[in-house]
Amino acid sequence: MDTLKDVRPGQSVSVVKLRGEGALKRRIMDMGITKGTAVYVRKVAPLGDPVEITVRGYELSLRKEDAGMIEVE
Structure with a gap:
């Protein structure tokens, strides 16, 4: 399964699943x-x-490590 860090610039994807736990997962959801x-x-x-990235109408910068926890399709 691809993660957000594998997506090329200019592509749109949909979030399938968030990996990780606790505070980090909560922060990504927030x-x-x-x-x-x-x-x-x-x-x-x-x-x-x-x-x-652009999500829900605003721009956001994510560390590559955090982007690797977000499964997309």
């Missing part, structure tokens, strides 16, 4: 990234970290 949410990958920094 940012509006939940199952079924559409996510658009705007750009990825030259060294791959961070990943800039």
Whole structure:
């Protein structure tokens, strides 16, 4: 299964599942990234970290490590 860190800039995907537990998973959910949410990958920094996305109408930067916990299709 692909994760958000594997998605190329300019692609839109849908969140399938959040991995991880506790505070980290809660923080990702608090940012509006939940199952079924559409996510658009705007750009990825030259060294791959961070990943800039648009979710629920606002822009967000995620560390590559956190993006790897978000399964998408």
